[in-house]
Amino acid sequence: MNDEHRTPGDWDAIVIGSGMGGLTCAGYLAVTGHRVLVLEQAGVVGGNSHVFRRRSAYEFDAGVHYIGDCGPDGVLPSILRGLALEDRVTFRAMDPDGFDEVVLPGLRMLVPTGWDRYLDRLTGVLPQDKEGLREFVEVCSSVGAEMRWALLSAAGAEPAEMMRRTATMMAWGRRSLHHLFEHCALSADARTALAAQALNYGIGPEEATVGMHASVMDHYLRGAAYPVGGGQMLSASLVEAITGHGGTVRVRQRVERVLVEDGRVYGVLLDSGEELRAPVVVSNADYPRTVLELVGEEHFAPPIVKRARTAVMGHPLVVLYVGLDRELPGTGPNVWWHGGPVEDAFRELADGRFDSPQSVFISFASAKDPDTAAIRPPGHANFQVMALCPRPLDAWGAAAADPDGEGYRRDPAYLAEKERVTEAMLATAERALGPFRSHITHLELATPATQRRYTRSTGGSPFGLARWGGTGARPDTRTGVKGLYVVGQSTRYGSGITGAAVSGIACAGQITDRPLLPEVHGGAVLGDPRLLPERGAGWDPLHACGGRAPRGGSR
Structure with missing residues (x-):
């Protein structure tokens, strides 16, 4: 760590949030000899890489649907290898002749590897x-x-x-x-x-x-691939790297405030009233929330405050989680279905219209990871139907639209809209896949309010910033406050699991003043595999991340 950060404290660095950006940054700080603490406000580590279980039968990914560039010199495999995790996460390659299927009226195309x-x-x-x-x-x-x-x-x-x-x-x-x-x-x-x-x-x-x-x-x-065992394998393995190298990961620890004095961070304040000291704080919250809520705009230059106030996030998602008592023959692992021109669909979203989704992404976990028994019972299908929805959350009711709303799940307006959207999503999914309703064994809709509750993301978006000042502009992980960094999908390193992980290693490189990503992509292994914990019989990645339900159990 740079000498400018060396001040007395409980920790060398505190990371707020356990998405891929936060965990990757914490992992590289830990393997380079720093005392690091990760604080996660939810009950399970992983952010959008976590999974959840239903009916003692199905395991659903919150955000890991597939990952690219997973060959021997791939970016994410290199990041994991640098932490000595190469043998702990296995990527199952998807069909190189058609990992995605694009379906338009009168047009069907399989997307292969290679430009x-x-x-x-x-x-x-x-x-x-x-x-x-x-x-x-x-x-x-x-x-x-x-x-x-x-x-x-x-x-x-x-x-x-x-x-x-x-x-x-x-x-x-x-x-x-x-x-x-x-x-x-x-x-x-x-x-x-x-x-x-x-x-x-x-x-x-x-x-x-x-x-x-x-x-x-x-x-x-x-080359597209999927982590064998589901998305939780990524976060569970990163937790092992962090704790194996002396770091600490805590769940149900909500940070109320980042503590700043004379333009420099000195720790965080938890909602319990506990203060924790560190000369470095890394926020895995999105950039607007970091500036306006966690730190306070008084600590930033006016241009940054203006950008935070006027920032536009990516569209939020609605996700329908489906379990069937049979497979759907002839269906690939990923289907991108569009009922009309894509630009028209986005203009409807910009106008706030969402009567029925005109574009959906359908992803079959049971096709991408058929040998992981926890995903579904034998002969069943497990898939998700995803659609973007308008940014304002007013249609979901006043409680859901309120950023601090806690009781939205019982609000009649929210429940009515949720029922309407569930039916609309089902209708569109059956247009894409054919009839399947009579075989449904589990059906559950996640809304932007769900996303916001679990990750506290601005506007309930899982995608980070869409606009930060000028076209295409996104901030780096450094900020104008000494010792404060931001990682995740709101940074310039891109969206998705790999983009967030890249932000994490880039941030750790800035803190340690080392080109960590080029190092590990060149083959350097900084973690010590001897320090990683044993995975005994019945090891469960969700349990390793704070989840209480064993594989095959209810949540």
């Missing part, structure tokens, strides 16, 4: 757009590759080399995806096929930048 094969599939189903698709893919594949190079290899690069190696990113990275669609003169069907997986980052083509879209697509086109 060249992806372009071949696109031009095969959209021959009238061949030239525009070729230019679009050329731009996005170049931007994706350049962004990955900059992330992994640019430490110490000369400015001239940086400019030479990232020319396409400089030209296109911060323009809107809609701008690139227009430039390539693409049809509505081509635009919808290209932006079909926009739910991976939670905003539409007019808000998403080319850089955001390209980096996400490049991530998956390098």
Whole structure:
């Protein structure tokens, strides 16, 4: 840790929140010799990587649906390997000939690995757009590759080399995806096929930048995979790295305030009244909440406060969790279904309309991890139907719209809207998959209020910032307060599980003044496998993260 951070305290660093960003940062601080404490306000560690169980039969992922770039030199595998976790998390590769299925009216396409094969599939189903698709893919594949190079290899690069190696990113990275669609003169069907997986980052083509879209697509086109045992395997393994190297992880510990004096943090105040001291505080809360609620705007420069007040988050989600007493033959692990042009669907969301979802993502855990018995009983199906919804939560009732609302789950207005949306989601899912209602054994809807309750995210969005000042702008993990850092999906490192993990290792690198990500991507292993705890018979990743229900038990 830099000498500027070395002051007396209970801990060297306190991490608020246990999402992938917070756990990854804490893991790298722990393996580099720092006393680190992770505080999680919920009862289970993991943030959007946690799972929950129902009916002693089904295990559902909250946010891990699939992960890209999981080959030998992949980003997330490298981060885990650097913590000596390579043998503790196994990624099961999804079909390289079609890990995603895109379905539009009159068009069906399997998305393969590799930009060249992806372009071949696109031009095969959209021959009238061949030239525009070729230019679009050329731009996005170049931007994706350049962004990955900059992330992994640019430490110490000369400015001239940086400019030479990232020319396409400089030209296109911060323009809107809609701008690139227009430039390539693409049809509505081509635009919808290209932006079909926009739910991976939670905003539409007019808000998403080319850089955001390209980096996400490049991530998956390098090969999609799913962690064997479910998303909780990621957070459970990171907890083992933290605690094995002397750190501490606590659940049901809500931070009320980050303590600041003379422009420097000195600890946190819990809602119990307990004060904990540390010269470094890392917030895994989103950026607006960190600035306006946890720290206080009086400690930031006016431009930062203005950005926090006017920030726009990604769209929130509704998620329908479904268990069936049979499999659905012929259905791939991921289906992206669109009933019409994707840009029209996002304009409806911007106008606050959500009568019936016109675009859904359907993800089958039972197809991606068929050998993990906890996911579903033999012969059953376990899947999720996900749709973006308007940002204002007013439609869910006053209690749900209130950021401090606690009693929304019993509010009649909330229950009525939840019932209406459940029926609308079912109707759309059956349009995509065919009839299945008579086989339902479990049905449960999670709303933006659910997301906010478990992760305390602004607006109930799981995607982080959509707008922070100018187009494409996102903050780094450093802040204007000495010793205060922010990690997670609101930072410039991107969305999703891998983006959040990258923010965590980048933050730890800034705190320790080391290029940690290039180090571990180059093969360095900083963790000591001998310090990791044994996994005995019946080891349960959810139990290891604070969850009380054993596999096969109720929650």
